[in-house]
Amino acid sequence: MKLVKVPSSQGSLEKNLGCELAPEILCGKKAESVNVIPNDLESTDENIYSKAKEIINEKPVFVGGDHSITYSLFKAFSENFSNASLIIFDAHADCTSFFKPVSHEDMNKVLIEEGLLEKERLLIIGIRKIWAEEKPFLEKNKIQLISAQEIHNDLEKTKIQLQEFVSKQKNIYLSFDIDALDPSIAPGTGYLEENGLTEKETFELLQTVLDSKKVKATDLVEINPKLDEDGKTIIIGKRILKKLVEQ
Numbered sequence: 001m002k003l004v005k006v007p008s009s010q011g012s013l014e015k016n017l018g019c020e021l022a023p024e025i026l027c028g029k030k031a032e033s034v035n036v037i038p039n040d041l042e043s044t045d046e047n048i049y050s051k052a053k054e055i056i057n058e059k060p061v062f063v064g065g066d067h068s069i070t071y072s073l074f075k076a077f078s079e080n081f082s083n084a085s086l087i088i089f090d091a092h093a094d095c096t097s098f099f100k101p102v103s104h105e106d107m108n109k110v111l112i113e114e115g116l117l118e119k120e121r122l123l124i125i126g127i128r129k130i131w132a133e134e135k136p137f138l139e140k141n142k143i144q145l146i147s148a149q150e151i152h153n154d155l156e157k158t159k160i161q162l163q164e165f166v167s168k169q170k171n172i173y174l175s176f177d178i179d180a181l182d183p184s185i186a187p188g189t190g191y192l193e194e195n196g197l198t199e200k201e202t203f204e205l206l207q208t209v210l211d212s213k214k215v216k217a218t219d220l221v222e223i224n225p226k227l228d229e230d231g232k233t234i235i236i237g238k239r240i241l242k243k244l245v246e247q
């Protein structure tokens, strides 16, 4: 396992400024870090990509930062592992209009349109906010989604659905956006959406994915210490990170 900090909020379209502070709070000073170039998202993305290429076989855990980092990280992952799959915990689909450099609002769409991710190998868990402009893309490509409401309705059924997806995959990259959680337990992030995952739902679903033993790289993103309340998001973020690190 290799823990790597990615302290950048440059892909957050200025909507989650402060999330660049999370990596050091979550990982401490000692963990290694990607070199982030201030006000230069393209060069930062290149550095994220080259760091990922270097250590992709060492079961890396990347700590962001905003969700746009997953674009460069998964690009390196998919070039290294065949049939690369992406499982994302997120309140959102991140499939808005495609523009470069990639942002945290469109990175899933870009990964599919650039052929880095097969559309059947993407699964988003905890979704509860889909923008009108994302709908045609999600429907046309039949992107697999498990909504937060489905999870609340029947957690056991969701676990089975998740196990079925996982059983068809080979090499999984797991990306965890903290906004998948309910704002009451994770208020420190840029886009709060009500009715999110509970602690129990989060850890049981996370365990279901990790139990597959097919997860080869992970990230934890969008935690914003500046927006946190009583350190709640950092506390649960550390617990999620511990799971990713110890898996």
Ligand SMILES: [Mn+2]
Binding pocket: 090, 091, 092, 177, 179, 180, 191
């Ligand atoms: Mn999100």
